[in-house]
Each structure stands twice: as structure tokens, then as C-alpha cells.
Amino acid sequence: MTSARDEILARIRAANGARPVAAAPAPAASAPVASAPVGMVDDYRAIPRDYAHAHHDPAEHDIVALFAERAADYLAVVERVAAADVPDAMARALSGTRFVVPDGLPGAWSPAGVELVRDDPPLSAAELDATDGVITGCAVAIAETGTIILDHGPGQGRRALTLVPDFHLVVVRADQVAADLPDAFARLDPARPHTLISGPSATSDIELIRVEGVHGPRTLHVLVAG
Numbered sequence: 001m002t003s004a005r006d007e008i009l010a011r012i013r014a015a016n017g018a019r020p021v022a023a024a025p026a027p028a029a030s031a032p033v034a035s036a037p038v039g040m041v042d043d044y045r046a047i048p049r050d051y052a053h054a055h056h057d058p059a060e061h062d063i064v065a066l067f068a069e070r071a072a073d074y075l076a077v078v079e080r081v082a083a084a085d086v087p088d089a090m091a092r093a094l095s096g097t098r099f100v101v102p103d104g105l106p107g108a109w110s111p112a113g114v115e116l117v118r119d120d121p122p123l124s125a126a127e128l129d130a131t132d133g134v135i136t137g138c139a140v141a142i143a144e145t146g147t148i149i150l151d152h153g154p155g156q157g158r159r160a161l162t163l164v165p166d167f168h169l170v171v172v173r174a175d176q177v178a179a180d181l182p183d184a185f186a187r188l189d190p191a192r193p194h195t196l197i198s199g200p201s202a203t204s205d206i207e208l209i210r211v212e213g214v215h216g217p218r219t220l221h222v223l224v225a226g
Contacts, residue, residue, distance in 0.1 A: 016047050056144060056179045063143035067177045068224055070146025074199025075212075076220040083225045086171060087111050093169055093221045096132025102161055104154025105137060109171060119157055125164050133167030133217070139194075140187050141172045144180040146199070148172060148222070151192040159195055168217040170197075174226035 056063055064080070072078045081089040090111035100117045110116065117123070117131060128134075137155035138148045148170055150156045162168055178184035188194060201216030212218045 054180050054182065058179050061143075061179070063179045064174045064177050064224060064226075067141050067143040067146060067172070068222075070143065071141075071148070071199070071222055072146070074146050074220075075202070076146075076199045076222050078222045078224065080224045083173070086223060086225050089223050090135065090169065090171075093223070094133070094135075096167070098130075098132050099169075100128060100131045100134045100161060100165065102134075102136055102155060102157025104156075105135065106155065109135065109137075119161060122158070122160075125160065128160060128164035129166075131165055133169060133219075134161050134165045135169045135171075136162060137171050137173075138176060140184045141177045142179075142181060142184045143177055147184075148197040149184060149188065150195040150197070151188060152195070153192065159193070162195065162197070163216050166213060166217055167219045167221070168197075168200075169221045169223070171223045171225055174224060177224075 056066060068078045068080055077093070079089055079093070086109055088111075090109065091113060094111060094114055096114070098115045098117060100119055100123065102119055116135075134157075136150065136157060139151040139153065139156065140149045141147065142149070150159075150162065152158060156162075178187060197216075197220065200212055200218055200220040201214055202210055202212045203214045204210045
């Protein structure tokens with residue numbers, strides 16, 4: 001007699017295109033009754049999984065333009081500039097005179113007319129809050145979501161640098177733009193800490209009214225270089 005369980009497993013095997021699996025023979029009277037289920041489905045690795053692994057093939061899409069579009073959708077200010085024009089673009093973007101910079105920021109990214117404050121020794125939260133903003137690079141950016149990822153390596157600094165100041169200017173090199181999440185995470189070291197930034201800090205928890213600058217920078221300015 002076929003049990004309901006056998007019928008369910010048979011339907012699953014039929015849906016997956018697996019071969020029927022015969023039930024195990026009944027144990028001898030003297031043998032202990034096994035607790036393993038009767039019958040097993042075929043190896044699940046044999047099931048075809050023709051999933052789409054990416055929505056935007058870099059060979060067919062301008063993923064840098066897509067990143068700029070998606071980042072702007074999150075209300076970030078986005079500019080595409082030539083690599084050589086980054087210092088001038090920085091000077092235009094900065095509103096203030098005193099900005100904190102992490103160790104390892106390229107020397108060429110030193111805009112004229114502003115004081116660059118080093119985080120060494122580490123600045124307190126009050127000292128960070130007293131600056132006009134922070135300037136960093138990034139580890140990778142995701143075109144599909146308009147997201148910037150920091151792994152807090154050289155040129156990015158510790159997490160507090162990009163959470164306390166009210167203004168964050170980040171430089172994203174064109175070759176750092178990945179098409180989608182799998183491509184982006186394949187470029188990252190899983191042993192490092194990661195911060196994902198999608199636009200300026202904002203919340204709409206209270207009465208669905210958008211409030212910016214609650215738990216991070218109120219303004220995110222992105223320079224896409226190259």
C-alpha cells in the first residue's frame with residue numbers, strides 16, 4: 001500500500017525529472033528497524049538550474065553610467081569626471097574648509113584651499129562632528145543597486161569617519177564598478193569589515209516622512225573618476 005509520504009516524494013521526483021527510487025527492502029525479523037526514511041531522491045546536483053547570474057552584462061551595458069544613474073536615484077549627488085580632473089572636481093564639491101581624510105588616500109586627491117585633517121591619533125566623535133565632512137575612496141561599487149562598498153582599507157578609514165560627519169565625498173574609480181552583487185562580492189575579502197552605502201543617510205520610520213542625516217551623512221557626493 002502506498003503511503004501519503006511515498007506519493008509526495010514520487011510527485012517531487014516527477015517534478016524534478018528524477019528517476020523513481022525503489023523503496024528499501026523490509027528488514028529481516030531479527031534485524032533492528034532502521035530510522036532512515038524509506039527511499040531517497042536522486043542527487044539534487046543533477047537538477048538543472050539555469051538561473052540568471054547577472055542582469056547587466058558589462059559587454060552589453062555601460063555599467064558605469066548605470067551606477068551613476070542608480071546612485072542618483074538614491075539622492076546622492078553624482079558627477080562623472082576624468083581621472084585627472086578629480087582634484088578640481090573635489091574643490092568645487094566641497095563646501096567648507098576643514099575635512100577629515102583617512103590614511104592611504106591618494107596624494108593626487110588633495111583639493112586646494114581646504115585643510116585636510118588626519119585621523120591619527122583617532123579623532124573623537126565630537127572632533128569628527130566639528131569637521132565639515134570626510135573624503136574617502138571605496139573598495140567597490142555596484143551598478144545594479146547604486147551602492148558603494150567600503151572595506152575600510154587604505155583611503156577609506158574606520159567606520160566612524162563615514163558615519164559621524166554630515167558630508168561625505170567619495171571617489172569611485174570606473175574600474176571599481178561591478179555589474180551586480182555577485183560580481184561585487186567576488187572582488188571583496190570576506191575577512192574584512194564591509195559598509196554598504198546607498199545614498200545619504202535617511203529614514204522614513206516616523207509617519208513615513210523622509211528625514212536625512214539621522215545615522216550618517218546628510219549629503220553624499222560621488223565623483224566617478226575615469
